[in-house]
Amino acid sequence: xxxxxxxKDVSVISGSPNTLVFDNRIIVDQGGKxxxxxxNAEVQLATHGHADHIAGLFKKDAKIRYLPIEDYWTLNIxxxxxxxxxxxxxxSDIFMYDYIKDNLEFxxxxxxxSEVEVIKLPGHTPGHSGYIIGDVLYAGDAxxxxxxxxxYSVPFYIDFWEAEQSLYKIKELAKSVxxxxxxxxxxxxxxxxxxxxxxxxxxxxxxVNKILDLISMEELTAEQxxxxxxxxxxxxxxxxxxxxxxxxxxxxxxxxYEVKTxxxxxxxxxx
Numbered sequence: 001x002x003x004x005x006x007x008k009d010v011s012v013i014s015g016s017p018n019t020l021v022f023d024n025r026i027i028v029d030q031g032g033k034x035x036x037x038x039x040n041a042e043v044q045l046a047t048h049g050h051a052d053h054i055a056g057l058f059k060k061d062a063k064i065r066y067l068p069i070e071d072y073w074t075l076n077i078x079x080x081x082x083x084x085x086x087x088x089x090x091x092s093d094i095f096m097y098d099y100i101k102d103n104l105e106f107x108x109x110x111x112x113x114s115e116v117e118v119i120k121l122p123g124h125t126p127g128h129s130g131y132i133i134g135d136v137l138y139a140g141d142a143x144x145x146x147x148x149x150x151x152y153s154v155p156f157y158i159d160f161w162e163a164e165q166s167l168y169k170i171k172e173l174a175k176s177v178x179x180x181x182x183x184x185x186x187x188x189x190x191x192x193x194x195x196x197x198x199x200x201x202x203x204x205x206x207x208v209n210k211i212l213d214l215i216s217m218e219e220l221t222a223e224q225x226x227x228x229x230x231x232x233x234x235x236x237x238x239x240x241x242x243x244x245x246x247x248x249x250x251x252x253x254x255x256x257y258e259v260k261t262x263x264x265x266x267x268x269x270x271x
Contacts, residue, residue, distance in 0.1 A: 001034060004187050006179050010134040013037065017053055017183030020131075020138045026116065028131055028138045029183055030056030031099070043113060047121075047140030048128040049074025049083055051099040053183065057107065058100075064108045068118075070127025075104045083125055083158075085239045096236045119173065123163025124156065130170070135178040142166050143200040145185020153230035154207060155200075156240050160247040167201050208248060212268055215255065219267040222246045 002014045003021075013019040013034050020028040026043040035055035043064045044056035049071030057065045073079030077098065081088040084097055111118065119130040124141040131138045142163070144155055157163035171194070174180060180193040188196065207229075214220060214228055222242040226233055233241065249255055254269045 001037070006136055006181070006187075007134055010136045010179075012181055012187050014187060017140075018181060018185075018187060019056075020133065020136070020181055022115065022133045026113070026133060027056055028133070029053045029140060030059075043111070043116070045111070045116070045131055047130065047138070047183065048125040049080065050125065050141070051080055051084075051097060053140070054100060054104065057104055058102065064111060064113065065106075066108050066111050067104075068120075068127030068129045069109065070122075071125050072107075072127075075107075077101050077103075084156075085236075086243055094236050094239070119169075121166040121169065123159050123161075123166045125158055128166075132173075132177060137170070137173055137177045137180045139170055139180055140183050142170060143182055143185075143197055145182065145196065146199070148184045149200070149203055152237060152241070153233070154226065154241040154244045155203075157244045157247065160204070160244055161251045164201070164204055167197060167204070170197060171201075208252075211245065211248060212252075212254075215249075215266050216268040219258075219260070219265040221263040221265055222249070223263070225266075 003011050005011045009023045011021045013021060015034040016032050017029045019030045019034045024039060025041055027039060027041040028045045029047055031052045031054060041062055044059055044062040046054050046057055046067045049067060054074060057067060073083050078088040081095060115133055117132040119132060121128050121130045121142045128140060130140055130142060149155060174194050179190045181187065211225055214225055222245045223238055225245050226238050226241040249266050255266055256269050257264055257266045
């Protein structure tokens, strides 16, 4: 995969996720198509516990293998599915993001390396974290490239409102770093990454307005809202998008909900 050098010590191997490499010693989010890349790194870090980000944590030769403790659900396949779909069951084609099924063991509870600063950026998952390494902020899945936003229509956040606050936190952090890298999206210079960050913030605001418009006209379940936002949505992404939609809805003051024959329906409060 193509490698882009950002600073003297920091390179990014493009992929999905993009993988950050510092001085050939520290790696962040080795996964996806980059899983098999052979780098004898001392440290393997993951921003969170989703299966496409944790392949590096299985490399037993690394002296340190770190995952934020709040995402330890990912230590086995049941927890890994719960982090993505909200439940587990027998094997099914609907679990299409089961990239890794093996159990994780013997992770480190802290990093113990001065070059790495852990930045808590919850929302995508409970423990989702960024890392500042070599004056570069690796922001993981805190925000996304345009194609990801368009492809999924609703970015995946277990907690929509915490995710929004994490974006504002990154906006402040951007003032003190040389560059920002995300897991799923283009590798740009700092100014373009800030523009992309602003686009993500606006995108979230627009989703709120779209959903409020929908439930002001009729009462809808989260699944119905997901389909109206993206009519060609897949069964798997129905599961993912409804998690974000329910989090968004329950954080609003001007909505009501009620159990009807078609499920839990939401509507905008009229007064």
